[in-house]
Amino acid sequence: MKERPILFTGAMVLALLDGSKTQTRRIYKNRKHPDAGCDMAASELVREAQHVIHRSCPYGQPGDRLWVRETFRKVMGQTAGWIATDYRATYQHGDRLGDVVGMAGKWTPSIHMPRDASRIQLEIIDVRVERLQEISEADCIAEGIEPNWIGPLDKGPNGTGTEGWLGDEWRHYGHSVEGDPAYSALESYRSLWESINGAGSWDANPWVWVVDFRRTCQ
Incomplete structure (x- = not known):
């Protein structure tokens, strides 16, 4: 078993603490094949056996631990x-x-947190590689998102939708179509992703690591 640090924003730390976040996505960067040693693009890795995918993940494989860095x-x-x-x-x-x-x-800042200060430890259950936009509504909820409809479409702070906040970071988002409330964790996750990775990062539809985990005792 190996142990590695991982960064989370404040809103996602709260989701970890209340147990609603059991999944995270991180952008894929080319990895070396654990046996052959050659570089692999994500499109090549997804054709490999699952044990190769597990061993290639920079965040660890099932059974490994992650300790959370936060502000x-x-x-x-x-x-x-x-x-x-x-x-x-x-x-x-x-x-x-x-x-x-x-x-x-x-x-x-979270990047400077030492291991001794961390209060949250996660055990990896599974890892996989997929395109960002393959995420499902259920996956968005597993990412810690809470779909939340607040009001009519034109009443949001930016005039384009309704928005909810947890501190100064995204966790809630909702919208309506012609006054009919529609709850969407997917819309919320898209907003969260772009707030972290920049405008247009959702439409770029990058390959990502998907890490499933459970919280453990320290």
Whole structure:
């Protein structure tokens, strides 16, 4: 069993914590064949046996572990060193005295989180390679998306749809057609993907790694 770090946004950390997120997608980059050593495009890898796909995945294979990196800050004691950890995804303003007196600590980006600060561990169940747009509505929900209709199509903040927010990041999205509510986790996931990977990244329909996992105890 191997253990690797993986980054998640605050909204997705909340979905991991409540158990609604059991899947993630990451853009595929050419990999070397684990036996032959030659580079493989995704279109070539999908024709390989499943055990080759498992062994080629940079995030690990079934049975391996992932520890989650998220935005955090260390709480330092007056006489001791690092005594506790705050996590931005779940932190409530006022939990620390520094919030009240205007001396709150600075948040550290997730990429710099050390293993000892991580509070979430995942066990990989399966991995596969597919085109991004092959994602199903059920897969979108497994990605931690919550379809959420809020109001008429022209009432959204940008005038093109209705939108819901969790903190400052996407998790909810809904839309209606001529006033008839239609709930779509797929539309939500598309918005989430483009907010992370940029405009047009959904239409590019890249090959992606799909990693299924379950949360485990530390």
